[in-house]
Amino acid sequence: MPTEDNRPIKVEVKNLTKRFGDLLVLDHMSFNIRKGEFVCVVGPTGCGKSTFLNCLTRIHMPSEGDLYIDGVPADPKKHNISFVFQEPSALPWLTVADNIAYGLKIKRLPKEETEQRVNQILDLMGLQEFRNAYPGELSVSAEQRIIIGRSFAMKPDLLLMDEPYGQMDVKMRFYLEDEVIRLWKELGSTVIFITHNIEEAVYLAEKVLILTNKPAKIKEEIVIDLPRPRDITDSRFIAYRNDITDKIKWW
Amino acid sequence: MERMNGEPKALRNVLYWGLPVLAIGLIAIGWIAFSGSNPDLMPSPAAVWSRFIKTFTKPIAKTTLIGHAWASLKRVLLALMAAWAFGISFGILIGWNKKARAFFGSIFEVIRPIPPIAWIPIIIMWFGIGEFPKILLVFIGTFVPLVINTSTGIEMVDRINIQVGQIFGGNSSQILKDIVIPTALPSIFAGIRTSVSSGWTTVLAAEMLGANAGLGSLVTRGWQGSDLSLVMVAVITIAVIGALLSVILQKLEKVVCPWNH
Structure with missing residues (x-):
C-alpha cells in the first residue's frame, strides 16, 4: 500500500x-x-x-x-499554467537562453531573477554551451528540451x-x-x-x-x-x- | 573533409571563384566582338571607358557621374524610408486585423496590379515634374511589394507560436510584438529587398521623363544625343549600384534575421 x-x-x-x-x-x-x-x-x-x-x-x-x-x-x-506542446514550439528567432526566458519576460519578472532561473535551467539540462544557439541549429530532441526547460523555468x-x-x-x-x-x-x-x-x-x-x-x-x-x-x-x-x-x- | 562530391576542396574553390569570372569574361568578349563588327549599334569598352572618364572632366548639366548617381539614390532612399514606414505598418495592419483587411484589402487589390509607371501621367498632371512627384512615383512602386510581403508574412504565422504566447499569458500586443512580427521578419525582409530593386527601377523611369540630374536623365540625354557610350556608362552605373544595394541588404538580413540562414 x-x-x-x-x-x-x-x-x-x-x-x-x-x-x-x-x-x-x-x-x-x-x-x-x-x-x-x-x-x-x-x-x-x-x-x-x-x-x-x-x-x-x-x-x-x-x-x-x-x-x-x-x-x-x-x-x-x-x-x-505552462504547456509543452506535442509539436516543436521553440520560437525560431530567439536563442536557446531567450526561449527559456520568454515566459518570464512576459510575466515581467525582475531581470536578475530571470537570468538566475534561465541559468539554473540551462545547467540542469546541460544546455549551457548552446545558450546562444538558435533552435534551428540544434536537433529536434534538443528543441524539445528547450521547450521543456522553458516550461519548468516558469515554476x-x-x-x-x-x-x-x-x-x-x-x-x-x-x-x-x-x-x-x-x-x-x-x-x-x-x-x-x-x-x-x-x-x-x-x-x-x-x-x-x-x-x-x-x-x-x-x-x-x-x-x-x-x-x-x-x-x-x-x-x-x-x-x-x-x-x-x-x-x-x-x- | 578533404573531398566532397568527389572533387578536391582546392579545385572546388578555384571552380566557384573561377566560374563567375568566366561568365563576366565571356560577356566582355562578346561585347568586344559585337562592338567591333557593329560600331554604330554598340560602342566598344574602350569608348565607354573614355566616356566614363569624361563624365568627371566635363560634367553633364554641371554634375559629375557621382552627382547624378547620388541624385537618383537620394530620391530612392527618401521614397524607401517613407515606403518602409507606411508599407510595413500597413502590411502589419491588414495582416493582423481582419476588419482592417476587409476594409482596405479590396482597395489594395485594385491598386496593386497597376504598374508604377502607369501613374506617371496622373502624377505629372497633379504635381508637375519637380522632385516630389518623382519621389512619390518611387514610393508607389516600393509600397506595394512591402505591403504584400508583410501582410503575407503576418498571416502565415504558425498557430502554435501564437498559442505559446497565449499559454504564457501574453496579451494581444505582446503576441504581436514578440511572436507575430519576428515570425514575419524574413518575409518583411524579402519585401524590403523587392522594394529596393523596384525602387531603383522606378526612379530611372521617373527620371527619364524629365530631370536635370539622375542616372535616368543621363540615359535619356545619351539616347537623344545619339551618345550610346553615355547610355552605356549610365546603364553600367545603374547595374553596379543595384548590385551593391543587393549585397548590402543580404548582409543586413544576416544581422537582422540571424536565425534564418
Whole structure:
C-alpha cells in the first residue's frame, strides 16, 4: 500500500464537462492533484485527451464544471499554467537562453531573477554551451528540451505536457523521461503529463488517471508506488503496466 | 573533409571563384566582338571607358557621374524610408486585423496590379515634374511589394507560436510584438529587398521623363544625343549600384534575421 500523501491539494477539477454542439467529449470529470504531484493521463486514442488539456489551459472554456488552482478558478492571467506542446514550439528567432526566458519576460519578472532561473535551467539540462544557439541549429530532441526547460523555468502552478515525446525514438524518449523527472524533483512543479504510452506513464507518474472512451470520464486513478529510478523490467513495474493496459481496453 | 562530391576542396574553390569570372569574361568578349563588327549599334569598352572618364572632366548639366548617381539614390532612399514606414505598418495592419483587411484589402487589390509607371501621367498632371512627384512615383512602386510581403508574412504565422504566447499569458500586443512580427521578419525582409530593386527601377523611369540630374536623365540625354557610350556608362552605373544595394541588404538580413540562414 502506498504511504499516505500529506501534500496539500493544488489543483481541483470538478465536474469538468465539454460539449461541442450535441457532441459530448468530456463527461463530468473530477479529480484532485496534490502540490508537486506528477500525474500521467492515459486513455484510448481519440478519447478527448486534447480537449481535456485545452480546457485546462483555457484554450477552450468548459461547458460545465471547472478547474480550480489553490481553490480559485484557473485564470492564465493570475496563475502560472505552462504547456509543452506535442509539436516543436521553440520560437525560431530567439536563442536557446531567450526561449527559456520568454515566459518570464512576459510575466515581467525582475531581470536578475530571470537570468538566475534561465541559468539554473540551462545547467540542469546541460544546455549551457548552446545558450546562444538558435533552435534551428540544434536537433529536434534538443528543441524539445528547450521547450521543456522553458516550461519548468516558469515554476508553474501547473505544468501540462501533451505527449511531448510522441515523435521521439525510444532512446531519446528514455533520456528525456529521466530529464523531466530530474527537473520535476529539483523544482517541485505540479505536472499533468498526457501520453498514450503506458510504459511511459508507469515510468514517470506518481498517479495515473485512466480515461474511458469518448465521452471521456475518469475510469480509475492508480497510484504507482515504485521507487525511483524505476526499472521497466521489474516484475512490479510490469504488473502495473499490464493492469493499466487491461483497464484501458474498450474492446 | 578533404573531398566532397568527389572533387578536391582546392579545385572546388578555384571552380566557384573561377566560374563567375568566366561568365563576366565571356560577356566582355562578346561585347568586344559585337562592338567591333557593329560600331554604330554598340560602342566598344574602350569608348565607354573614355566616356566614363569624361563624365568627371566635363560634367553633364554641371554634375559629375557621382552627382547624378547620388541624385537618383537620394530620391530612392527618401521614397524607401517613407515606403518602409507606411508599407510595413500597413502590411502589419491588414495582416493582423481582419476588419482592417476587409476594409482596405479590396482597395489594395485594385491598386496593386497597376504598374508604377502607369501613374506617371496622373502624377505629372497633379504635381508637375519637380522632385516630389518623382519621389512619390518611387514610393508607389516600393509600397506595394512591402505591403504584400508583410501582410503575407503576418498571416502565415504558425498557430502554435501564437498559442505559446497565449499559454504564457501574453496579451494581444505582446503576441504581436514578440511572436507575430519576428515570425514575419524574413518575409518583411524579402519585401524590403523587392522594394529596393523596384525602387531603383522606378526612379530611372521617373527620371527619364524629365530631370536635370539622375542616372535616368543621363540615359535619356545619351539616347537623344545619339551618345550610346553615355547610355552605356549610365546603364553600367545603374547595374553596379543595384548590385551593391543587393549585397548590402543580404548582409543586413544576416544581422537582422540571424536565425534564418
